Amino acid sequence: MLKQETLSKNQQIVLDYIEKVNEPIKAYSILHNVQKKGIKAPLQVYRALDKLVEIGKIHKIESRNAFVACKNSNCQISKATAFSICESCEEVSEISDSKLSKYLKNFQDKAGMKFNKYNLEFFGLCKKCSIK
């Protein structure tokens, strides 16, 4: 079988919703919002999420257990992700900085470990919240 090029029904439903909301969203919130499309069980959502993460269409924000659509063209396989997270309003943005990604891709662990993936999460206050 060739590599999958089209998404399955459930995968497409979940991706459409995540892209529509355009901010990190939790699995059960997705579930509530796609039930009208026929998705009834958590597992249906989690399976779609797993696949979408695997192919790089979405990312998981680990510290928040939330999922967000990928906006970078250069992280196709979810192997190099970086986010900024506002600890006040919880706004999350994907960081697209080629110097940063280059630096991290080339990072060499002292223990000689071979990396194929990383995830970086920065925390702080976004512009709006730092004014308040």
Next chain:
Amino acid sequence: MLKQETLSKNQQIVLDYIEKVNEPIKAYSILHNVQKKGIKAPLQVYRALDKLVEIGKIHKIESRNAFVACKNSNCQISKATAFSICESCEEVSEISDSKLSKYLKNFQDKAGMKFNKYNLEFFGLCKKCSIK
């Protein structure tokens, strides 16, 4: 009240156990292992974990929902953490690399966000597992 200098009873029990096992461990696993010390409920563990993370004695490995004792003297407040995680054997090591931490501390987001914390997780194969 002055800043806390000594740990409370439950905090100390939990920390002692995490330091003893010397690898990432999950909250409920901690619970099972400290019940003989009188800790009976998940909340008692989670409250201790929260405090220990807050004061930098331990870190949370977000992608694994696990906790590990801090081995760096220079990340006292858990504000700058980096780990390498073997996807095969799940071995986790804290990365202590002053160049890396300097680079990340000074990283400037294009959106002008002010960071006070970051967490970085690298994934790959450790030496042992890459031989297999």
Next chain:
DNA sequence: TGTTAATTGTTATAATATAACATTGTGTAA
């Protein structure tokens, strides 16, 4: 010693995620 905040103990429950198994769909090659 009285006050305040931190910590504890306890029960219940919320939120996140996976196991297991039967069934259906889809691409590919015989």
Next chain:
DNA sequence: TTACACAATGTTATATTATAACAATTAACA
């Protein structure tokens, strides 16, 4: 076109991770 392999689905149940709410106790210190 049929048979095979694998991906995806549907479904029920359950495992795992984490917090809410409230009462009681302990510790620091003005």
